[in-house]
Amino acid sequence: MTNQYIQENKERFLSELMDLLKLPSVSADPKFDDDVKATAEFLKNRFSEIGVDRVEIIQTKGHPVVYAEKIIDPNLPTVLVYGHYDVQPADPIELWDSPPFEPVIKKTEIHPEGAIFARGACDDKGQMYMHLKAYEAMLKTDSLHCNAKFIIEGEEEVGSENLETFIAEYKDMLDADVILVSDTGIIANDVPSITSGLRGLSYVEVEVVGPNRDLHSGLYGGAVANPINILADMIASLQDENKHITIPGFYDDVLECSNEERTEMAKAPFSEQAYCEALDIAETDGEKGFSTRERATIRPTLDVNGIWGGYTGEGAKTVLPSKANAKISMRLVPNQDPHKITALFQKHFESIAPDSVKVTVMPHHGGEPALTPIDSLEYKAASLAMEESFGKKPVPVRSGGSIPIISMFEKVLGLKTILLGFGLDSDAIHSPNEHYGLYNFYKGIETIPLFYKHYAAIKKS
Amino acid sequence: MTNQYIQENKERFLSELMDLLKLPSVSADPKFDDDVKATAEFLKNRFSEIGVDRVEIIQTKGHPVVYAEKIIDPNLPTVLVYGHYDVQPADPIELWDSPPFEPVIKKTEIHPEGAIFARGACDDKGQMYMHLKAYEAMLKTDSLHCNAKFIIEGEEEVGSENLETFIAEYKDMLDADVILVSDTGIIANDVPSITSGLRGLSYVEVEVVGPNRDLHSGLYGGAVANPINILADMIASLQDENKHITIPGFYDDVLECSNEERTEMAKAPFSEQAYCEALDIAETDGEKGFSTRERATIRPTLDVNGIWGGYTGEGAKTVLPSKANAKISMRLVPNQDPHKITALFQKHFESIAPDSVKVTVMPHHGGEPALTPIDSLEYKAASLAMEESFGKKPVPVRSGGSIPIISMFEKVLGLKTILLGFGLDSDAIHSPNEHYGLYNFYKGIETIPLFYKHYAAIKKS
Numbered sequence: 001m002t003n004q005y006i007q008e009n010k011e012r013f014l015s016e017l018m019d020l021l022k023l024p025s026v027s028a029d030p031k032f033d034d035d036v037k038a039t040a041e042f043l044k045n046r047f048s049e050i051g052v053d054r055v056e057i058i059q060t061k062g063h064p065v066v067y068a069e070k071i072i073d074p075n076l077p078t079v080l081v082y083g084h085y086d087v088q089p090a091d092p093i094e095l096w097d098s099p100p101f102e103p104v105i106k107k108t109e110i111h112p113e114g115a116i117f118a119r120g121a122c123d124d125k126g127q128m129y130m131h132l133k134a135y136e137a138m139l140k141t142d143s144l145h146c147n148a149k150f151i152i153e154g155e156e157e158v159g160s161e162n163l164e165t166f167i168a169e170y171k172d173m174l175d176a177d178v179i180l181v182s183d184t185g186i187i188a189n190d191v192p193s194i195t196s197g198l199r200g201l202s203y204v205e206v207e208v209v210g211p212n213r214d215l216h217s218g219l220y221g222g223a224v225a226n227p228i229n230i231l232a233d234m235i236a237s238l239q240d241e242n243k244h245i246t247i248p249g250f251y252d253d254v255l256e257c258s259n260e261e262r263t264e265m266a267k268a269p270f271s272e273q274a275y276c277e278a279l280d281i282a283e284t285d286g287e288k289g290f291s292t293r294e295r296a297t298i299r300p301t302l303d304v305n306g307i308w309g310g311y312t313g314e315g316a317k318t319v320l321p322s323k324a325n326a327k328i329s330m331r332l333v334p335n336q337d338p339h340k341i342t343a344l345f346q347k348h349f350e351s352i353a354p355d356s357v358k359v360t361v362m363p364h365h366g367g368e369p370a371l372t373p374i375d376s377l378e379y380k381a382a383s384l385a386m387e388e389s390f391g392k393k394p395v396p397v398r399s400g401g402s403i404p405i406i407s408m409f410e411k412v413l414g415l416k417t418i419l420l421g422f423g424l425d426s427d428a429i430h431s432p433n434e435h436y437g438l439y440n441f442y443k444g445i446e447t448i449p450l451f452y453k454h455y456a457a458i459k460k461s
Numbered sequence: 462m463t464n465q466y467i468q469e470n471k472e473r474f475l476s477e478l479m480d481l482l483k484l485p486s487v488s489a490d491p492k493f494d495d496d497v498k499a500t501a502e503f504l505k506n507r508f509s510e511i512g513v514d515r516v517e518i519i520q521t522k523g524h525p526v527v528y529a530e531k532i533i534d535p536n537l538p539t540v541l542v543y544g545h546y547d548v549q550p551a552d553p554i555e556l557w558d559s560p561p562f563e564p565v566i567k568k569t570e571i572h573p574e575g576a577i578f579a580r581g582a583c584d585d586k587g588q589m590y591m592h593l594k595a596y597e598a599m600l601k602t603d604s605l606h607c608n609a610k611f612i613i614e615g616e617e618e619v620g621s622e623n624l625e626t627f628i629a630e631y632k633d634m635l636d637a638d639v640i641l642v643s644d645t646g647i648i649a650n651d652v653p654s655i656t657s658g659l660r661g662l663s664y665v666e667v668e669v670v671g672p673n674r675d676l677h678s679g680l681y682g683g684a685v686a687n688p689i690n691i692l693a694d695m696i697a698s699l700q701d702e703n704k705h706i707t708i709p710g711f712y713d714d715v716l717e718c719s720n721e722e723r724t725e726m727a728k729a730p731f732s733e734q735a736y737c738e739a740l741d742i743a744e745t746d747g748e749k750g751f752s753t754r755e756r757a758t759i760r761p762t763l764d765v766n767g768i769w770g771g772y773t774g775e776g777a778k779t780v781l782p783s784k785a786n787a788k789i790s791m792r793l794v795p796n797q798d799p800h801k802i803t804a805l806f807q808k809h810f811e812s813i814a815p816d817s818v819k820v821t822v823m824p825h826h827g828g829e830p831a832l833t834p835i836d837s838l839e840y841k842a843a844s845l846a847m848e849e850s851f852g853k854k855p856v857p858v859r860s861g862g863s864i865p866i867i868s869m870f871e872k873v874l875g876l877k878t879i880l881l882g883f884g885l886d887s888d889a890i891h892s893p894n895e896h897y898g899l900y901n902f903y904k905g906i907e908t909i910p911l912f913y914k915h916y917a918a919i920k921k922s
Contacts, residue, residue: 199679203777212741218660218862221792222762223753225746228787229700229765235690236697280673285686285817292684301683304690305780310767311788316664316825318790319766326689327772329779331682356746364777401679 002449005137010442013133014116016046017441020085020125021103021118027063027086027158036063036154039085043132043152044068050136052148058170060162063154067173070139071147077459078147079452080176080415081135082405083128083183084156087120088430095432110189110426111437122436123429127182127422128152130441134448143449145456149176156183160405167412178378178455179409182444184399184421187268189439192386192394195419196261196379199297200332200369201402202341203305206349207360208234208324214310215320225356227324228309234352234359235326238302242288245302245330247348250341255334257298261374261396265293268395297398301331327364331400338366368407372416377458382418385450389443420444420451463910466598471903474594475577477507478902481546481586482564482579488524488547488619497524497615500546504593504613505529511597513609519631521623524615528634531600532608538920539608540913541637541876542596543866544589544644545617548581549891556893571650571887572898583897584890588643588883589613591902595909604910606917610637617644621866628873639839639916640870643905645860645882648729650900653847653855656880657722657840660758661793661830662863663802664766667810669695669785670819675771676781686817688785689770695813695820696787699763703749706763706791708809711802716795718759722835722857726754729856758859762792788825792861799827829868833877838919843879846911850904881905881912 006013025039026032040057047055047068055068063086071078090100098104103118116126131150138144151174153163167174187193210227211220240246257265270293276283286295295301309324311317332341346361353359372379374396386394406417422444428434467474486500487493501518508516508529516529524547532539551561559565564579577587592611599605612635616622628635648654671688672681701707718726731754737744747756756762770785772778793802807822814820833840835857847855867878883905889895 201679201779203779205777210740210742215740216862217762217764217766217790218662218792219860220740220757221764221790221861222747222760223745223757223861224740224742226764228768229696229763232693232696232765232768235693239690279671279676279685281671281685281818282816284684285815286683296681296684299683301678302690303678303682303687303781304693304771305678305778305782306771306773307689307693307785308769308773310765312767312769312786316666316788316790317766318662318664320764321766324768325773327777329678329682329777331679354746355743357742399680400682400684401677 001141002137002143003446005141006442006445013445014438014441017126017129018103018116020129021116021120022101024101025086025120025154026089027155028089036086040064040066040154043085046132047150050132051139058166060166062162065154065166066152067150069147069149070144072144073147076146077178077456078149078176079455080149080151080174080179081131082151082179082181082409083131084124084153085128086154086157087125088123088157090119092432097433105438110424111435111439113437113439115435115437116441117433117435119434121434122423122427123434124156124183126436126441127444130182130422130444131448134445137445138449138452145452149174163405164408164412167408171413174413176413176415177459179413179415179417180451181417181419182421184419185423185425185427186421187395187397188424189437191269192390192392193268193397194379194382194386194394195399195421196374196396197298197334197371197398198369198403198406199400200336200338200407201329201367202332202338202345203327203329203364203366204342204345205327205362205364206231206325208353209322209358210356211320211322214322217318217320220320224320225354226320227357228321230354230357231309231324231326234349235304235328237352243286245300247344249344250300253335253337253340254300255371262294264374264396265398266291268293268397296400298333300333300336303329305329331402332369334369334371336369338368342366367402367404368411370403370406370410370417372418376416378416378418378455381455381458382420382451384454385447388450389447418451420447462602463598463604464907466602467903467906474906475899475902478587478590479564479577481590482577482581483562485562486547486581486615487550488616489550497547501525501527501615504546507593508611511593512600519627521627523623526615526627527613528611530608530610531605533605534608537607538639538917539610539637540916541635541640542592542609542611543640543642543870544592544613545585545615546589546613547615547618548586549584549618551580553893558894566899571885572896572900574898574900576896576898577902578894578896580895582895583884583888584895585617585644587897587902588905591643591883591905592909595906598906599910599913606913610635624866625869625873628869632874635874637874637876638920640874640876640878641912642878642880643882645880646884646886646888647882648856648858649885650898652730653851653853654729654858655840655843655847655855656860656882657835657857658759658795658832658859659830659864659867660861661797661799661868662790662828663793663799663806664788664790664825664827665803665806666788666823666825667692667786668821669814670783671817672781672783675783678779678781681781685781686815687781688818689782691815691818692768692770692785692787695810696765696789698813704747706761708805710805711761714796714798714801715761716832723755725835725857726859727752729754729858757861759794761794761797763789765789792863793830795830795832797830799829803827828863828865829872831864831867831871831878833879837877839877839879839916842916842919843881843912845915846908849911850908879912881908
């Protein structure tokens with residue numbers, strides 16, 4: 001019945017989304033501040049029309065949060081939906097085939113049913129709006145199995161700067177059982193998947209200082225330690241020949257991925273050859289004992305993100321430089337703690353520095369890893385929902401990246417998050433010609449009520 | 462008698478040098494082209510006044526060479542003097558205490574008898590002009606023991622670009638027995654020394670290319686080889702734990718320094734503590750089995766002169782970069798051949814590259830090492846000359862730097878060079894307030910005739 005309602009209102013749902021996409025809610029640029037406000041108002045009105053108990057625009061130090069809720073029955077579980085209504089800047093605007101804030105529908109090879117092209121079409125207006133329409137369908141067909149709360153923020157694209165304060169301040173109001181977010185993707189339209197984990201991050205900058213000034217490499221070379229050579233030695237020593245990280249204690253807290261999850265993950269289609277060809281590399285490389293996808297998702301890493309020192313201009317200059325620097329980041333997996341890892345790195349890196357140089361380690365920001373175990377009831381409900389709507393069981397996918405707000409939700413609210421996203425890698429989010437498949441938009445609206453249904457059922461049992 | 466002549470004409474010698482220093486013969490800047498010409502004319506006139514057989518200004522594609530000669534007797538040995546009349550630019554001019562081309566004499570702690578302050582005072586007008594005045598003294602006192610030829614070029618400070626062509630073209634005219642150059646220094650006014658060797662140079666630029674674009678280190682980190690990490694590994698592997706260079710064949714042609722020369726060299730005063738304090742380093746570091754000075758002079762080295770890759774701006778960016786680059790140079794010792802070493806480096810560096818990246822090695826310029834063995838008759842003559850004028854035996858010093866023209870002389874003319882310089886490290890050559898001690902200027906004029914005398918005597922015996 002819910003599904004029938006969705007089918008009957010498809011055109012209107014799409015038309016509403018197109019109106020939403022016309023609003024240039026670019027959070028990074030103050031000249032769009034009025035548009036950001038207008039977008040929050042637009043959403044408030046849509047929530048009101050659907051028939052929530054309560055909807056309001058709550059100010060923060062930055063852009064406001066749109067909050068809405070409907071409590072059917074305090075004894076039912078509560079789903080807290082998170083999304084964002086702000087978008088990335090549209091630059092470089094000249095690379096768009098159609099104006100970024102004048103949405104149009106075009107067919108593509110991947111989206112033969114058509115896709116909607118506009119800034120924010122996928123990230124995250126299109127995915128966020130699925131939740132409003134799915135909720136409408138549940139409510140109108142009297143099949144809302146859980147209470148629902150919504151926080152739709154306006155600062156995700158500028159780092160969610162005020163979100164933690166907001167969450168902490170409204171902690172009671174936000175009381176729920178699970179957080180549901182559609183801001184990720186599936187492997188392909190015929191390969192549903194659920195992001196079951198995210199890596200965390202420890203990021204440091206290091207400086208190796210040798211002599212107090214740049215020296216002539218002829219007159220001093222061989223006798224005075226060269227900070228670049230030393231830095232190269234130190235970086236090289238951080239991984240052994242199996243690409244295992246050598247920092248003492250680094251792996252102590254790693255929660256090993258279960259064989260069951262590794263088996264499930266391995267079911268996702270993956271071509272090593274296509275992967276290498278797309279990157280123009282002869283072969284992949286990484287920690288022994290793990291597959292390419294595992295290395296990029298369930299295993300911690302150490303990458304130099306930047307390095308500089310000495311003479312970097314044209315031609316040759318025979319300098320023995322005074323110092324060398326690098327930016328080094330470590331991707332972390334559950335249950336590694338970024339603060340602990342940063343401290344371990346710092347201690348180790350300082351300890352391996354030869355006496356001929358001075359070494360400084362400056363921590364940058366970090367981020368916690370996140371995990372929704374595939375045997376958790378949240379994951380099971382999401383899996384059943386997708387299996388019902390797609391006709392096949394979704395594959396659990398660990399993302400190698402980090403979404404810091406997810407671990408923040410867990411820390412502040414004590415809740416697990418389900419990343420039930422419907423985008424595709426090819427949707428060009430953050431890039432010109434961003435789009436979102438109509439198939440994906442409607443499939444999301446169909447799947448979300450099934451999550452509510454299965455989640456309520458599992459919670460009751 | 463020669464010495465008496467020198468003492469009686471000291472004031473005039475100095476006055477002539479001051480006139481020479483007033484001419485701003487900056488070879489690098491075309492706006493001084495007329496001054497460069499005027500300086501060559503000035504020297505031609507001074508040579509004429511002294512009474513050479515022949516003096517002329519010989520054009521090159523750049524600034525001209527002043528050539529002079531006096532053949533006393535074809536059966537006597539011939540000394541070919543090399544020097545240069547061009548100077549470095551005076552910038553930054555605001556750091557000079559007196560105008561760079563208005564020479565003044567001031568007393569300093571190191572030069573209580575006074576030093577002449579001007580651009581080129583030491584490098585090389587002051588040192589080059591000693592040869593004209595020493596020659597004058599020998600000729601006027603009828604004690605010229607060798608034939609003399611002079612090539613005074615005007616492009617040393619811009620890389621002696623046209624010198625090799627000149628030397629090759631006038632090879633017969635330049636026929637001689639030894640080349641004498643005063644463009645280096647002594648350890649201290651009470652520690653005479655002779656530069657007996659120079660290091661050569663092989664300089665390359667390397668590039669390590671991984672994926673065809675910068676990648677997100679979260680999504681790809683761990684699975685795709687990071688070119689910076691790989692470059693660090695490769696650089697680190699070029700030296701072992703004893704700082705021995707691991708490139709196969711690298712040491713094959715190294716002419717080991719004799720124990721006698723090492724013993725002589727070790728007699729030069731040297732304070733490891735003062736050396737470290739001046740550089741603000743806790744300790745020196747280098748190849749096991751050699752002293753600090755030996756590491757910087759008689760041993761080959763490998764230094765990274767520059768490195769760059771990835772994100773080097775403010776803050777943190779989680780990029781897995783597409784490529785990383787470094788400039789790497791090797792100082793070479795007699796008899797290493799720069800072309801051979803560059804080829805060995807290239808072959809080795811390419812061979813150690815993992816298949817996950819592509820590596821390119823681009824050779825820059827190189828330079829041959831040079832050596833005047835301390836048991837050679839040229840060195841012995843110079844040593845006896847200094848011992849006679851300073852009252853103590855000079856210490857042989859190997860310089861860690863490279864002077865490419867010295868090996869060029871040896872290659873084209875087949876002659877050894879004696880680096881009989883009288884400058885001090887503190888003379889600030891190439892810097893503001895360049896100066897040259899009057900003690901050093903006169904000591905040079907006194908020592909040069911003694912070299913002619915001892916050289917002729919040794920050759921005869």
